[in-house]
Amino acid sequence: MTEHLQGVDQWIRDALVVGGHSKAVEWSDAEIRRASGGELSDASFAQTLSLASRFAPRGRLEPSAEACEAAAGLLEGWNPERWTGLEAVRVRWVLARAAADADSLPGAIEEAFRFADEGELCALYRSLQFLPGPERFAWRAGEGCRTNMMSVFEANGCDTAFPVAHLDDVGWRQLCVKALFSGAPLWRVSGFDQRVDAELGRMALDLVEERRAAGRSITPELWMCLRGEPTPRALVALDAELGGDDELSSCGAALALGRLGCQDRLRVLEASSSGRLLETTRSALAGHHAQAAFGAVSIPEGATPTPEQASAD
Amino acid sequence: MDKARFFDPHAHMTSRTTDDYERMAAAGVRALIEPAFWLGQPRTNVGSFIDYYSSLVGWERFRASQFGITHYCAIGLNSKEANDEGLAREVLEILPRFALKEGVVAIGEIGYDEITEAEEKAYQWQLQFAKDHDMVVMVHSPHRDKKRGIIRSLDVAKEIGIDMEKLVIDHNNEETVEDVLDAGAWAAFTIYPHTKMGSQRMVDLTKKYGAERFIVDSSCDWGVSDPLSVPKTAKMMLDQGVSPEAVEQATWGNAAKAYGYSGQIDMDALGEAVVVDQRELFSDNSVLRGQPARVDGEVPN
Numbered sequence A: 001m002t003e004h005l006q007g008v009d010q011w012i013r014d015a016l017v018v019g020g021h022s023k024a025v026e027w028s029d030a031e032i033r034r035a036s037g038g039e040l041s042d043a044s045f046a047q048t049l050s051l052a053s054r055f056a057p058r059g060r061l062e063p064s065a066e067a068c069e070a071a072a073g074l075l076e077g078w079n080p081e082r083w084t085g086l087e088a089v090r091v092r093w094v095l096a097r098a099a100a101d102a103d104s105l106p107g108a109i110e111e112a113f114r115f116a117d118e119g120e121l122c123a124l125y126r127s128l129q130f131l132p133g134p135e136r137f138a139w140r141a142g143e144g145c146r147t148n149m150m151s152v153f154e155a156n157g158c159d160t161a162f163p164v165a166h167l168d169d170v171g172w173r174q175l176c177v178k179a180l181f182s183g184a185p186l187w188r189v190s191g192f193d194q195r196v197d198a199e200l201g202r203m204a205l206d207l208v209e210e211r212r213a214a215g216r217s218i219t220p221e222l223w224m225c226l227r228g229e230p231t232p233r234a235l236v237a238l239d240a241e242l243g244g245d246d247e248l249s250s251c252g253a254a255l256a257l258g259r260l261g262c263q264d265r266l267r268v269l270e271a272s273s274s275g276r277l278l279e280t281t282r283s284a285l286a287g288h289h290a291q292a293a294f295g296a297v298s299i300p301e302g303a304t305p306t307p308e309q310a311s312a313d
Numbered sequence B: 001m002d003k004a005r006f007f008d009p010h011a012h013m014t015s016r017t018t019d020d021y022e023r024m025a026a027a028g029v030r031a032l033i034e035p036a037f038w039l040g041q042p043r044t045n046v047g048s049f050i051d052y053y054s055s056l057v058g059w060e061r062f063r064a065s066q067f068g069i070t071h072y073c074a075i076g077l078n079s080k081e082a083n084d085e086g087l088a089r090e091v092l093e094i095l096p097r098f099a100l101k102e103g104v105v106a107i108g109e110i111g112y113d114e115i116t117e118a119e120e121k122a123y124q125w126q127l128q129f130a131k132d133h134d135m136v137v138m139v140h141s142p143h144r145d146k147k148r149g150i151i152r153s154l155d156v157a158k159e160i161g162i163d164m165e166k167l168v169i170d171h172n173n174e175e176t177v178e179d180v181l182d183a184g185a186w187a188a189f190t191i192y193p194h195t196k197m198g199s200q201r202m203v204d205l206t207k208k209y210g211a212e213r214f215i216v217d218s219s220c221d222w223g224v225s226d227p228l229s230v231p232k233t234a235k236m237m238l239d240q241g242v243s244p245e246a247v248e249q250a251t252w253g254n255a256a257k258a259y260g261y262s263g264q265i266d267m268d269a270l271g272e273a274v275v276v277d278q279r280e281l282f283s284d285n286s287v288l289r290g291q292p293a294r295v296d297g298e299v300p301n
């Protein structure tokens, strides 16, 4: 194993041990020894990926905050906060396959994708970020953007270092816009702030007009797509949002003003707003408007929509 | 039964719309099993089977979850397509790749259609696979020559050494029920609106035999069929004086027990209140298109 793969594998193994999943670790250690022992057919690789469900815990892995920080230290953009124990075991298995023979890896990975169930798809997509020769898996990550299974879409697009580094511009923007369309947390798309550009901003503003024309609400994270120099079109759209009564989306718009460097507008907003919007405005004035700040204004998962939100659709 | 909940252990949801999922959830269907079957016309290559099986463990599972319904499946080569022997061989070769996945609760639906030699070969092969992997078996009984087909299904399963406790014979009627009960297998009944079994006949059968080994299902598919068969039959049973315990057995408990031998059914999770998190409020490309998303607490019964 390369040092990189070894570091990641060790992190996952430790997290499983700390989580009390020693039975899963034992099984996974034995399988990994088997993989390093010699030829492993693609079918057998995929089969073990399936069988992991019988030995690994289905619930969340729940690594500590420090452990998550260590993970980001191993690979910037990797956030294992939402991994399940089963995914952890499956990713270890993929790492072992990568270490056994990197040249034939794409064939084995594609074969596994071809036969994968929902949970396996999630684990496979989460594993792409660690693999050697990552450009070989860029098409696959594009497929992950095209899925309609939201669990799979998020495993491929969120909390992983892969998309920002390896998707082409078309694929990258489709990932971001589709996240907005489908309610996936865009703020969890690693490296978003490094790659957001004027074209994505234009697509977002088109989407604003489309949704307003249909009388629908704007997801707060849409405003994340505005960054850099403020354009007149962006400012008109933001002013309209801030003049409305959708509190969460207004908070997103306030953060966007911060991202666009519109301190004057923020100060005016500070004087006229209250409650959550005031809080967010102050935070934006203080410079807290990076993508992570949108986590606080994102539509909470599992939340009951307000009646206005529901009827707006 | 203050809070009705139902397990429909035979439902071909791939052929149904989201309206059906919604109505099933509203009627209290909490879990279902989708057995692999034929699609109304024969497939011509093994890739079609791979994509079909993978939709059963992927897309359809996800689709059901959006309505608060837990989706399990059974993987198998159906009897009709077993007659295309070349293709059947190829299908049996890839079948193990799906049969041991998470959420696969049985080998099924398998068995006889015209009772041909090719069907028997595929049936035997799959029974042996089930036995080797300690799996439950869901048997489809033929529409024509049903009684003989069921007796043969039972005999061959016994020959292979299938534990009768892990054998479900489906599509029974008044003529076949005693053979299945005598063999010690589970007797499942498909309640179709116009053919085979109707709800009233099911009520009468339950009164006569009790429900200890009975399983009621809808087998809803691409034909005329009713995805609400299980809740409707339960209501009719209760209205006509069948005990709540017996109704619970036939429409929930027995299916959970029989298919639970797979180790793939988490009864604690099924017992918890359903929380549906569709988060599709903004979606225009998933299964929910434009209507208010239901991000709610318990599914109303």
Ligand SMILES: [Zn+2]
Pocket (backbone or CB within 6 Å): B010, B012, B035, B037, B109, B219
């Ligand atoms: Zn069927």
